[in-house]
Amino acid sequence: MAHQDAPQPGRRDFLYIAAGAVGAVGVAGVTWPLINQLNPDASVLALASIEFDLSSIEEGQSVTIKWRGLPVFVRHRTPTEISEAQAVPLSDLKDPQTDQQRTKEGHEQWLIMVANCTHLGCIPVGESGEFGGWACPCHGSQFDTAGRIRKGPAPTNLVVPPYEFVSDTLVQIG
Structure with missing residues (x-):
């Protein structure tokens, strides 16, 4: 009989990917204002x-x-x-x-x-x-x-x- 060694993706893999994506968006959301405040203001x-x-x-x-x-x-x-x-x-x-x-x-x-x-x-x-x-x-x-x-x-x-x-x-x- 053929035996398959590769595990099937499950709920746990989905949770890892979703948590990583939310973390990346959170880091970008915190980093953007810090970088943007370095730009000159409108009066300058x-x-x-x-x-x-x-x-x-x-x-x-x-x-x-x-x-x-x-x-x-x-x-x-x-x-x-x-x-x-x-x-x-x-x-x-x-x-x-x-x-x-x-x-x-x-x-x-x-x-x-x-x-x-x-x-x-x-x-x-x-x-x-x-x-x-x-x-x-x-x-x-x-x-x-x-x-x-x-x-x-x-x-x-x-x-x-x-x-x-x-x-x-x-x-x-x-």
Whole structure:
């Protein structure tokens, strides 16, 4: 006679599989909220990028806007400021960057920078200092008309955030 050695599935096997499935769903139900809480909240995501209309800024004028909770300088530079910034030899700079590296091609008149001194995070005062750019009142760092560090304890230039021109008068930061 033929004898079959494989046991037939029964109620006990079904209970093992059902308990395992319920346990897996329970672990996923507990783990998901823990992982999801690491995501940024809606207010941060809303500030991730902003659009700003440049048409109201006249030549030689600066405005300060807010992006991701940080102040950002937007300056409409004069041709004199641009030529002064382009004429500076890189050997005179603590953190060498050309003016072209700090602006967008075709839009050299617009300088957009995070308005925090790279020394201790103070907000520099515009159109001041020996170089006609920005000066940090706290520790004396001085930046030129391209936001490059020229004098003082700041280790690097003012930070240029990621931005692009949507049109001639509209810029998207972030």
